[in-house]
Amino acid sequence: MTTASAHQSIRLCALLILVCAAALLLPWGRPALGAETDGSPCMLTDEQRAAYEADGTLEARIAYQESLRNDRPSEGLISQAMERERAAQGIGAYAVPSNWSSGTASVGAAHVLGLRITFPDHQFEENDTLDALQSIIGPKTQNAAVPAGTSPFPYESLSAYYYRASYGKLSLTGETFDYAAKYERDYYTNNPKSLVAEALAALDESEDLSRFDANEDGKLDAVYVHFAGPDTGWGSVWWSNESTASDPTLYEDGSVRLWNMVLLAENSSNSWAARTIIHETGHVLGLPDYYSARSQTGQGSDHSGILTFDMMMQNMGDHNGYSKWLVGWLPEEKTPASSRTKTAYP
Numbered sequence: 011m012t013t014a015s016a017h018q019s020i021r022l023c024a025l026l027i028l029v030c031a032a033a034l035l036l037p038w039g040r041p042a043l044g045a046e047t048d049g050s051p052c053m054l055t056d057e058q059r060a061a062y063e064a065d066g067t068l069e070a071r072i073a074y075q076e077s078l079r080n081d082r083p084s085e086g087l088i089s090q091a092m093e094r095e096r097a098a099q100g101i102g103a104y105a106v107p108s109n110w111s112s113g114t115a116s117v118g119a120a121h122v123l124g125l126r127i128t129f130p131d132h133q134f135e136e137n138d139t140l141d142a143l144q145s146i147i148g149p150k151t152q153n154a155a156v157p158a159g160t161s162p163f164p165y166e167s168l169s170a171y172y173y174r175a176s177y178g179k180l181s182l183t184g185e186t187f188d189y190a191a192k193y194e195r196d197y198y199t200n201n202p203k204s205l206v207a208e209a210l211a212a213l214d215e216s217e218d219l220s221r222f223d224a225n226e227d228g229k230l231d232a233v234y235v236h237f238a239g240p241d242t243g244w245g246s247v248w249w250s251n252e253s254t255a256s257d258p259t260l261y262e263d264g265s266v267r268l269w270n271m272v273l274l275a276e277n278s279s280n281s282w283a284a285r286t287i288i289h290e291t292g293h294v295l296g297l298p299d300y301y302s303a304r305s306q307t308g309q310g311s312d313h314s315g316i317l318t319f320d321m322m323m324q325n326m327g328d329h330n331g332y333s334k335w336l337v338g339w340l341p342e343e344k345t346p347a348s349s350r351t352k353t354a355y356p
């Protein structure tokens with residue numbers, strides 16, 4: 011080997027070593043949380059199932075997930091859709107948006123509240139800022155500037171996503187606030203609603219909370235709680251999930267109360283965080299997960315559900331036509347029932 015070719019070989023070896031080192035540093039794997047995956051936060055993966063079977067928590071976790079009742083569409087949402095169809099057939103009053111207890115209107119305006127909560131024993135990572143949370147929710151008022159975020163189109167913000175998904179029918183804005191909880195996080199594990207109630211009571215002293223009830227149904231439009239500290243895994247409190255809190259505590263001189271509550275585990279600067287709150291907001295609107303938590307195994311042969319790109323299945327893409335029909339976003343002339351011949355019903 012000549013000196014020149016020896017040098018060339020050394021350079022090639024050095025290049026290979028660099029490439030291998032870079033490959034090891036890149037996130038090829040599938041971290042449990044914090045990286046983009048193909049499932050919604052409500053979906054149990056094979057890896058999680060195996061881990062929870064091993065540590066004996068699987069059944070309790072499935073039971074917790076099922077207790078959120080996100081495996082079926084809201085009964086109120088179905089009633090509203092049926093009422094709308096009857097109205098389209100001329101056999102009932104027009105009922106969109108109706109007065110069912112959604113908390114958040116699916117058509118019209120919504121003004122949501124984001125809480126970024128630290129605990130004496132848990133703080134946020136440096137890049138997990140209030141601005142990052144505001145950026146994934148959207149503007150504070152119509153046409154207000156949104157802090158630069160990291161979530162790519164079409165998940166750049168809750169507001170932009172739902173404006174497009176609803177064909178301009180749902181106009182969502184929101185405001186975010188920091189709150190430091192009084193107690194360590196474990197204090198709230200058995201009753202996360204009490205954490206939100208504590209934060210709302212404090213906020214009620216300085217803010218007019220009634221502005222977070224855009225549809226004036228006496229229920230706050232969705233409250234998003236981004237909590238500090240590590241998540242505790244699928245099917246547990248300190249994870250990303252949605253529930254109807256129906257807290258009787260009244261705020262702002264008795265005019266509003268807590269209703270829909272979304273917990274967000276993800277770092278707000280992670281692009282997955284926007285997709286997570288977009289998915290959870292589907293539940294806020296009354297939409298279900300389109301699979302069963304009990305039979306879903308991520309990669310297994312017993313997949314359940316609609317098994318396609320959908321915000322309530324794979325946490326990606328748009329909401330499907332059935333969902334859009336349920337929430338009242340389809341133009342009347344394009345819905346199957348209203349395209350039928352309008353014969354009189356007995």
Ligand SMILES: [Zn+2]
Nearest residue numbers: 050052080299
């Ligand atoms: Zn879900």
